Amino acid sequence: MSKQQERPLPAFAARETFFTTAKTGGAEISIAGVPLDIATTNRAGARDGPAAVRRASRMAGGTYPDLWADLYDLDFADVGNFAVLMGKLDESLALIEQQALEHEHLIAVGGDHLVTLPLLRAAAKKHGGPLGLVHFDAHVDTWAENYGVAVTHGTNFRIAINEGLVDPERMVQVGIRCRVEPEVWQWTLDQGVTIITAEDVHMSNPADIATRIHEVVGDEAKTYLTFDIDCFDPSCAPGTGTPEMGGLLAWQARAILTRLGGINFIGMDMVEVAPAYDVGEITALNGASVMAFYMGLLAAAKR
Template sequence: MAGIPTFATAPGFLGLAQRDGTASYAVAGIPLDIGTTNRAGTRDGPGAIRRASRMLVDGVHPQHWTNPQAMDVADVGEFAIALGDLAASLSLIEQQAAQHAHLVALGGEHSITLPLLRALAKRLGRPLGLLHFDAHLDTWETNFGQALAHGSVFWHALNEGLVDPRRMIQIGIRSPVDRETWDWTVAQGVTIITGQQAQEVGPAALAAQVTALLGDQPAYLTFDIDSLDPAFAPGTGTPEIGGLASWQAQAILRRLGGVDFVGMDVVEVAPAYDHAEITALAAATMAWEYLALQGLRSR
């Protein structure tokens, strides 16, 4: 397919025309992977997601009947990062995120969520609710001795008061974890749904639980692609078996029209390990589903 390689490129999209923060929704790539602890390569995630998103321009959403391509969306390109400096990169990301009212971020590794939450919490003046799809808790105080890494994102977010732990739910957790980190997370008030529990409960019940827990206050969605089983998303740095199928994650998201989401990211796509773009397509579809939800709320 020809055309400018923006997210879900189509005639209704603004493409690169509005970088000044005036678009209702900004899609930004954040090519960061210097905080990874296993396989690197997520710096190439944004480009892969954009390429795969071209599969999503043939029509409107088949359930909500909303049309993300007709919405006021601008692909603002890639955020700048500081080469080799994670702390400086996070500071730069926060500064750039603050320029956009509603951001859909394409990662990059999960560290990018921390500055995005910092920017949003400052703008709103209060902690956010959080829906977190992942195989990992990401609440380790340190990763291999490092205070900043993709597995410590929500340790910082909770300690900085960016997220209300009573309105934070993690879905798909199943990786090996030390008991101290697990117990600390639960003690904060976070709701953890393991991968096996998610399979047993099913999408409809999970969506109802998420909606009730997040309530009617602003919330953020962070979707780590390794929440999906490697059969559906092999292209990631830390794959864990026993995850959600693509359709299950999609079915949960499609039921969240009552949640006041104010931003989202999809992270940890590492195309070097992907097969036939199935991981990139899954990530692009989750972002597209999110935009379709936004269209539903704006009716």
């Protein structure tokens, strides 16, 4: 076998890289940490997300019965953490975009959700925009500003839409349940974005939600996946900066994600894991599992 999981060590002793890979570059898929959290509007700490998810990912790789696809059949590498400039937001965003452009298919681990903006800028340049977007979150992240600031982890997708990085008519948000002003909600809908609330998910079923996602983004055009860990209910993900009650349970997110096969994903990120607030590493494990299911979709597509 050419699988990267051929390792003699038990999980607790395995190397702390993403999914224990020994590769540090030169792979078809790059996994990078993006430890930036200076755009956070509530609890800071997502800068430590990449390290926590790396550790938890030792228990998240391999084959799952959902797909019967082994992520270790993929050629992937842990390329380390992207460089950021301490306390300098604009410069850090430019630096993240520059580094992201060096990778063909990037899986990024934040950091707060603003890191998605430079990642989308890079993806749109590399793959051609506007892109479709599948966005799991508790928050719409389409505010014009947060607390008088125009560039935060809550304004990233308004900026992305206005810059033409994503096609709002091929953008679907799943798990939304935040406090939000009516004008922000309406602006989002007016752009053509499809909002599937957490209650919509709870009152429906994962298969129907996945079907709706397929209908919105299509299966041919290039699409990006972004997953904010606060899409999960705090019972499943306490370790995040802005938790919201009533979110998706882990089984629901898993069942939806594993039904997204066939979508032409060209990259993803998983953000907002803040391990200082975690309990028993469950947030980090759920974050690593989200990545594993995404990689399972890629592995299934190669069969």
